Amino acid sequence: MNIKQTSQHTLLPSIKSPLGVFAMGLSAAIAAQSGLAQTEEEDEVFELSPFKVDASEDSGYRATNTISGTRLNAAIKDLPMPIEVITDEFIKDTGSTDLRESLAYSAGMLMTSQNDAGAGNSFNTIGGVHNPEGATSNKTQTSYKVRGFITDATLRDGYRRQFSTDAANIGRVEVIRGPAALLYGIGNFGGIVNYLPKTPPSERVQHVTLALGNDEHYRAVYETGDTLDNAWNFGYYVTAVYEENGSYTEFAENDRTFISPIFTFRPTEKTEVTIDLEYGEEEKDAIGFQSVRARGDLSSSDTANQQDRLERAGFLQFPDKDIRTMRWSGEDTYLDTESSNIRLQLTHSFSENLNFLMGYNVSNVEFESRDVGGGVTNNVGPEHLRNTITVIPASVENGDAEFIFGEVTDAIFQGSWTDRTEEVDREQVRVELNYNFDLFPDSERFALKNSFLFGRSEERSENDQYIRGTMENEFFYWDPTDSSPMRFGENGDGTAAPPMEDINSSLSTSWNQGTYVVYQGKWLNDRLTAVAGMRRDRNDLRNEFQNFRNGDISNTGSGPRDKDTSQIGVSFEVTDRISVYALMAEGIMPNFDGNLDVYGNPMDAVTAESEEVGIKFDLIEGKLSGTVSAYRIEQTGTPIFYWWAPAPSKGNFDPNSDIIYNVSDFNPTVEAEWRNGAFTVAEPQWNAAVNSGAAYQLDDTWYLNASEADGAAYMDAVFNASKTTNPGWPGWLYNQDDNTNNATEDFAAANGVNAYLSGDQESSGYEAQLNFAPTDQMQFVLNYAQTKRTVVNAGAFPEYEWGSGGVDKWAVWYFPDGAWGLSGYSLEDQFLNADDTSTWQGRGYGAGEKQDDTPLHAVSGWGNYRIADGKFAGLSFGMGFQWESQREYFSGITDGAGQLVTDSNGERVVLETDTRLNIDAMAKYEFTVGERNAHLQLNVYNVLDDQDAYGYLYAKPLSYRLQFGIDL
Template sequence: MNIRTTTLSLAITATLPGGVLAQQPQSDENIERLTVQGRAAQFYFVGESTMATKTPTDYMDIPQSIQVLSRELIEDQAARQTTDLYRSISGITQFSYSGITARGFRQDQVRYDGVQGDPYGGFSIPQLFNIEQVEVLKGPSGMLYGGGQPGGLLNYVTKKPRFESAHELALFGGNYDLKGAYGDSTGSLNEEQSLAYRLGGFYQHTQPYRNNTDETNLLLSAGLSWMASDATQLSLQYDFIDQDLGGHRLRGVPVDDDGNFLTDISYNPNEKTDFQRVEADVWQAILQHEFSPNFTNRTVLRYLDNERGQNYHENRGLQSDGRSMIREFRDQVRENQELSLTTDFVYQTNWGGLEHTLLVGGDYFEVDSHFEYKVGRGAAANIPDIDIFDPQYGSDPSTYILQQRPDSDTSYNRTGLYVQDQINLTQKWIAVLGARYDHFEDKDLNSEYAFSDSDISPRLGLIYKPSENTSIFASRSEGFEPQSLSAQLSEDSDVDSGDALEPEQSRQYELGIKHRWLDGRLLSTATVYQISKQNVAVGNPDDSGEGDGQPGILQIGEVTSEGFELDLVGDLAQNWTATLSYAYNQAKITGGAPGAITNSVGDEFVNAPDHTLGLWSRYDFPELDSAFSLGMDYVSERISFDGQKVQPYTVWDASWRSHIGDFDLQVNIKNLFDKEYASSGFSKRNGHFPGEPRTFLVQLSRSF
């Protein structure tokens, strides 16, 4: 951290108009340096992103809402995992574990460096040590990224080797027995500066506020970049992840219908012997080549192998005494092997008197999954109840009577081809046109049942720039999501006759305006949108059971989400920088029986608030070589899966960073006023997920 700097030197790659190598480390000979006034650019604002177009495009020229969270913002907020960042993203709140609610829709898919392959997946939360920045593309992203929910998509940009030498070491600690350390080193390996390396490691251990829990995270990362020539660069990366969570998988704390916790938020049905363990090996290669100054290619190959083991007790409902909780025990193992290949060609040309940036690309994604588990419930399985007011632990899972459930083995394949053209129609008008073809095949390896389908996802965008500081955009984007295997295999479903359920279809219309204020020191983005999702699978009200000839599931569901978002980032004064994100959203069922659509209760959607407001403000004290930050996170009322209220909350955080000699000292306090709240709702038997009480972190680091 360099608090004393009041101007920013941005490294802009002068070559490669296609921008492929512009994101990667370059030698000093290939860099042109510009000085840009403005602290927001130094700390929180990232003016260029490839996520929305897969080409380096200025923020003002993107016809869709996008947010980029910088490394400096991540560090200021002492964000260790992705849930720490949601305050800074308009329209996004936590759903459960790594899942989010985005523009009213539940979403759990992410990308790493623009490609699929999440090493955490499911019930673990991604860690941020190895992440340089987080990009958020709002709305359907089918044209560029294939199948997914229409609310939005998160992309984690990983740290890469750099040719300039940089090293950092840090020690940190805090309450709840928090302790840890990390180190990061990068630089050139030869005088010719054709080889660069990066080595990083992160360790953290804590014993949080929930009974019987402890958390240990170990991340190791190694990278190598080779400039084979002035036109070709190869980057290799390996990550090892070991996440050991004792007393997990964590569920919620029981509440009444008004959302009040029935017992202390430290309650946990899990025993000390319970655990959730994730081990993953991730390999990634990025090849970038410049065929000519206006023709480039970027190819990413990513492979991961992970295993997630779980032993945990789950709430199954209170006995008639209102305090004895029936418990279910599960012994589970999940194994995934995932392979992803993406290649993008970017060609810049003048054709028909107009400037074109043409993208032609394709991707392939394959997942092989194995799942096995044993389960038992209550007294019949010799599993004792637990008193939610006075929990006594010590039961022995080896004495339980468990049922072995059939193993699940599945295979998923996704293939996509896409083309996009960004056209400078005039100095004030820009058009973005694109379409994608997808083919997918899902297979149950045990039953040999398989289904496949294809889809086309177009996107249209138009940008009008009445002045250098104003950009008005309108866009229409589409997406899709294949129906799950379980839905396809529902009783008496049409798949028995060979007719598989069609993918869900989503469409968004978005209108927005971006404007630079105060001589470019402050940027605002305001958008309104409407998203409709069709072909949603719902239960058939005429289905009376197996053998009645009626399908168990029909595709009569339709959901419409409408909203408004406002994002501000910039300098309010010479030493004062801030970000603000506000969102209003209403998601309603517009087709199908109310309450029949997953993640909804009646016309309301689970964990979908009407209003959210996030604020982060940083003030620098140059005379003290220090910076103070204050943050606020507000989420309005929501409901859980069983219609119980999830009460609104406001939480404040604070941070102090100071440069002392060769060291940086940082102090962060989260939940400054120790607010008791639910971060999201769940079910009546499992309650709500409690938010973290007041925590503090002290970190001492040195960069050299």
């Protein structure tokens, strides 16, 4: 049964038929216009709408106006906020083919991450724990990091978008940094990206571009548009793209098709209707892991430990394979995407100072994927597929440590396949009214220009997932020394792998309703500008989940929650060319994932507050312009998941009964490669417990009664020895069954529910964006970002009643492991009061640390020179660079025994990449063929052919794209 069939949700409580509302609005606007027309001169001309950006003064890479800062067309220099505009010419010169490539030179934005504070590597991303890329590997292709915060808050002309678009359709990209809840409601705290599609031109254009490049890159783009000289000024612009790509890695390839027609018409002189359509398909093959993290003492089915421990292992390497280009997962993994977007928008000018906008946006994206997961384990599976491997920690392959885990015998890859279908439907309705008026217009000193924007936005998002996978408790197996690519449905010896079965389906429906008012005022001869506003959001969430394996069906929801946010900014024009500004803004991210806290209650929204000051300048008659700013963003309520944290809401532990542990593999009789070194030290206490009956067997399973003196003595001996002796890991000490009873049974993972703690994070720094055009033939863009990222609070444990005060002082959060629990610190260092779990300090989990790979310094620039005269007229050259300081790609390492590695000062060791410099280049020749304009352009990326490893990610080798374009 597909659970989506049971959903009865309508779009939004207040929206019965968006198309009907749109039609009614259009009729009302036309009717209103008809009434007003009787009192106006027939030849009177109105400027159509303040809701459309004015790009008439744009020049090359320099833009003067924006629509994203206040939702109204405004001069960038007047707005008290940092705004960066990426123009169409810049996109073309850099050879960008999608949105992410268009942002590659944007200040402080990271397109690729591998260490995200509070996030870790998501198991929902392709490749799972074996994919070294972090949250930016999200399959939507709209995730990036801004000011140290991950975001997928991408907008298409102000409406939320959920999948990347082709650059051929982009007219410009506007980046608003910092929290932006006032206008856009839910979103990220680092910034918002709003891209504007190309609109119908005033004169007919028709153009085709053909491109080819290395790694089998082929691309064709067709564009055509015009505005007809008829009664309704009907205009259109159509973009169509087909592209194929290979890869420098094995097997990987993709192709995509994309079409985006946009239509405009004016049923009246002051009414404009926009119909904006978009459709795309993309097929990616061989998207699975390149290699696996080689940890031979960990079950591939133990996802909780995978997250905390498997990521500390290095990647398996083969003597006959280049780890840069290999893809052990083979060619049977894939990701197919189909997406569409429809935007209907009406703007109407009732008068010069009263304007109206109403829009409806609906989008759909469907993902079909197959992925393979698993890991190296030992002593399982067919003996003839087992072999001996050397396991190394993650640090060794980059030369930052001198220890290894050692050889693992009887090692084998144990894995499973997963097929996932995911469909996301999103609808949004937006209505806005702009009213502006002047007070004392004749007064030179007291003239006051006022503009109000009243808005209402309602949004609904529905995510439907259906998952199939290898049968429960069944796996396929592969020899870990056999570099042959894995194949779906097969074991390493060619025999049939276990079949697939239905696993689960889920349906998540979220709503957001926002009402906002924005004021913009100008005083003192337009020298003082203020932008302020307030917004109220109501958010709701419903989750439905069905487990096909056990038949469970669950329904959860957060219930409606209201949240108020505000923003105020002031800009003062010191001179005609220089202005200063100050801004305070708030952000909000509702709990659309349905995360529960440790008490089983839905978590509140994540919020943020920011403070920013800056200076904007426009010097040398407009040849040099830019913004320099300083900011601080404080984020509160970040969900942080620790699988081992106390969660008293579950109530499985009976403190009035004896404390019983399953110690089948937590005793000196254990014979395994991972045997805990502390067992040997505690062997006398174990023997005493056996003799007294505190340690006993039921159905061949060993149990220990820790409420008896000999049982407690054994547990104390192992825990104390683990602080100074090679502890290994505790085996399955914390597994629960019908015969166990201990405090750990209250923690989240034991109950199949993830409980989250609430943490706080901070980002601060400086940014600069400069645009310099010394001549008409020469222009430069230079960006700088300094970003300091800090985990202020790694999450607060609840006050767990049955803690170390003699009831159960051996719970999982007290175990002296280097990767979890005490994380290598002493009990006294990790808890201010060991009897009170709420005094947990979070040492080793980010408190006061960076725990993120955002570089402290990042600089990027692009320059272009065009020859205007002489026999080389039409020839232009461009060159760009991106430089970044070291990145913290691994935040604290442990040795093979699970102990935290510290430096000579006792501080935890973090691993950092080398500094990195990338250089790109471009050459273009513009000429005519007959009377048709044409161009030939060559873009070369990574000119230095840097192929080094930066953390776990390797630089892509040199590549090129050659394109030819001509007007038809």
